[in-house]
Amino acid sequence: MSAPYDSISLGPFACAFGDLERKPADIADFDALWQAQSADVEFATMGCGSFRTMSGPVETYVLDCVRRLLDEHGAPAGAIDHVIFATSDACLEFLGRDFAVRILEAADLTNCVPTVLSFQQCCSSLAALRYACDLFADEDVSDVVVLTLDVTPRDDDRVRSFALFSDAVTGCVVSRGGSGPLRLVSTAVNVDHEGLLGRDSFLSRQQAAQGAFTKVFRDSGEELAGVTKVFPTNLYRPVTLFNATITGVHRDQLHFAEPLASYGHCGNGDWVINLVDYHTTVGIRSGETYLAQASAPGFFACGLLVGT
Template sequence: MTPHPTIGLGSFACTFGALERKAQDIPDFERLWQEQSSDADFATMGCGTFRAFAGPVEDHVVETVRATLRDASVRPADVDRVVFATSDARLASLRPDFAAEVLGALGLVHCVPVVLSFQQCCSSLAALRHARDLLADEEVRNVVLVSLDYTPDDADRVRSFALFGDAVASCLLTRGDGLVRLLSSAVGVDHAGLRGQDSFLSRQQVAQTALAAALGAHDLVPGDVTKVFPTNLYRPVALFNATIAGIGREQLHFSGPLEHYGHCGNSDWMINLADYHDQVGIRPDETYLALSSAPGFFACGLLAGA
């Protein structure tokens, strides 16, 4: 194994459920919201619509990865590794032949698959670290990162912290420059949060520790980052989480995707990055932060425009 090379991420692709719905379309929504919300006004949460898958998740994964490879002009036979990331509950619902079906449909004949989970919505940023490690092997040239999250039961979409939507996101990691370069990353754990006993202090501590590890490696602080791509929690929750971590609300880019797609689990940071690039454009020499938070975890990745 060689030292970590410069890693570029590019060819981001996102696929959302074909069914566009409002929260109020969920059966018994008013009761579900009252049970979760402690009388908060849903209209202030920043959500408009969400998307729901109408077919097997494998079809959406194939569509998304195919778009990434097409954009990158990479042949399926030249992909060496694929890293899937999903939240804990979805891992249990994937069929045993999920990877074989996806690889076969895409023609990934030389590709070794792996799945990363057990870190809730932080799983895809943990997968990003793993993908970087894979490229330290000189025989590995192209790694596809795929995040997928979906909610089969509508009653589970309405939570106290987010409205869940369905999505798959993917990108290609290679040596050298991409749309962005991965500079550093960090994942932290809050054991109190894993037991459901987290506090303001424990959440703040894990966030600040992870940010210090990722940013400190480049002598940066949160205020130096151009834009932050966070988890698409309800707007008040997302703003609160950013504030306790030392991130300004003007740095966040999530309102548009939150309004249109809701919280798509561990896919959010890629969705927000791709949306920002479409709306504004990733710029060379600017720094960006991919960020995910979940009960018991906080993860971040420092990125630079290439």
């Protein structure tokens, strides 16, 4: 990114998980569903012990996340200029046409312009982060909230190929001259057209992933070897490790195992959840580099972050 972005910070971050903690065995016919989606693969090796579901309307969890972000950021709701909702395609149909209006009104976001980013599945949140930074080309923009939300109403839809879906809302504040722990240096999203059609292969996935990595490191001037931690999508553990291998990420650089065990796959929000968990347990350090990474059928995305 160019010099004007140097003063833009990311943070605080917040996560609002579904309030019901459940076990995979709680899903009716779970073993059969898993085998139908991921044949000849033992679920026990996934690394997921529980997942979360929302017992109430998704707006409740979005508002909880927004209020915690604003409280920690120390800014009044009226100071937020934009809010960006990043979500997967499947969530759009049940959000409703007045979803953004309800959130803005309930959170008292009186000067806020809403935007929805989707159609890139679990990679939409990283596209939203880049879009948030681009909004600062307008000198009147000071604070932007980015929210990721992925919810699965039906239990039998939670069991997907190499993933167990969980419910969560995550968010961060992107601000000009803020005091957040990170800043965004560069981002990249690549498409795997064969993957969009369900015909992806090892080669097509590798090309999409490596192409995104080439862009993000070329634009930043950094190198993968210098990255302290990578926050990936929380898929089936061997798949996550495979995705790391094809891009040259060492498994010791990954931080995902503990959140995967507790929350499963939270769609768009996985990299945020992993980042928050790392920041809580270890701490983001000034000057160190971190990589947010997301993968989905047909897409691969990443964003390079630097501790402030």
